[in-house]
Amino acid sequence: MDRQNAGVDQVKVEAPAIKRPRRPRWATRSPGRLALYRIGVALLGGLVLAVGVVLIPYPGPGWLIVFAGLAVLATEFHWARRLLAFLRRRYNVWSAWLRRRHWIVRALAALFTLALVLATLWVLGAFSLVGDWFGTHWGWLRSPFFG
DSSP: OOTTTSSSOOOOOOOOOOOOOOOOGGGGSSHHHHHHHHHHHHHHHHHHHHHHHHHTTSSSSHHHHHHHHHHHHHTTOHHHHHHHHHHHHHHHHHHHHHHHSOHHHHHHHHHHHHHHHHHHHHHHTHHHHHHHHTTOOOGGGSOTTTO
């Protein structure tokens, strides 16, 4: 028996190929229309992706929106398909790692997320806005950028 076949047979398992959705018929009729379609996909996907990135630290569907934006981009762009697959793997690894940690580590992760949300709200001027609603004009509530 040679070394290659010694022991258990190894089967190489490949990830299923991601099929590109079919383009609308009007987009494939000319190169100009295809370019217009790809630009539209890029703009829509980029907008959804940008909104998702902004919403990541906040409670809610931030990562879901990021994945949705990348999925839109992945319909036309190979780099987006690769990035989407990479981010899915990283997100699943991070979630699994965090679930296996002690509750103190999970609480620290939640506190870090809360601190990031509060810092973002402060920078964007949300505290100053709410303070103005209640007639409170404390200096530390003002945003350093949108003061």
